[in-house]
Amino acid sequence: MYIITTKDGSHSLFSEKYDEIYHSGNGAIQEGRHVFINSGFDYGIKNFLPPIGGESKLKIFEVGFGTGLNALLSIIAAQKQGVSVYYETIEKYPVPLEVIKELNYTQLLENEKYRPPFHSMHLSTWNNEHAVTSNFTFKKIHESLLNFQPPLQAFNVIYFDAFAPENQPEMWTVDVMRKLYQLLKPDGILVSYCSKSSFRKTLVAAGFEVDKLQGPPGKREMVRAHKRTS
């Protein structure tokens, strides 16, 4: 894999194995904010963390840790909104640390303030929980999603950030979506940059109700899928 610069100036990686860029070429940070923070994290804060009582932590599961950009954006969002987050992510092919050190995310975001937690996540041991900031607990799992045995009803929000269905079809099957459905708490959501009709049908077959939302710049649509219980 090698580093490329996307149109908003933020880095991404190009995977030679999957012949695909890790983020949108129109802007990695821009896409992460739009798809995962605005449509996933913010929805979760609004709907799953009642101001008084209820759960104290938003629980997020990410498919594909990769560069750690979505986790970093979530750390920043948690800090800005004053909420606590438990963040678990799964990755089959970790990005080497030499590559991570070259990425420009912490330079572009908040003036390097989040460099320590960004590096803590990458340096942290696999399969253990780590408090990377006072309100952000992080755990990364070194495993394939395809072999992962999900805990039941554990998460409020899933960031589904796999490589595209054309390049990695095994990640976009009904079986995988059923597994993710089970991972969600009642009323939980899954967000993805992909809005292909075949993917939407797969989500429905797995039990989800699917909303199409406006996509990030350069992409017409994205999806937010709901595990409705009423």
Ligand SMILES: C[S@@+](CC[C@H](N)C(=O)[O-])C[C@H]1O[C@@H](n2cnc3c(N)ncnc32)[C@H](O)[C@@H]1O
């Ligand atoms: C589109 S990239 C997104 C990565 C990440 N969210 C980011 O912002 O850099 C997809 C990620 O899924 C990972 N991946 C591929 N196959 C996987 C599998 N079977 N299980 C878990 N992760 C996988 C890849 O290694 C890659 O890091």
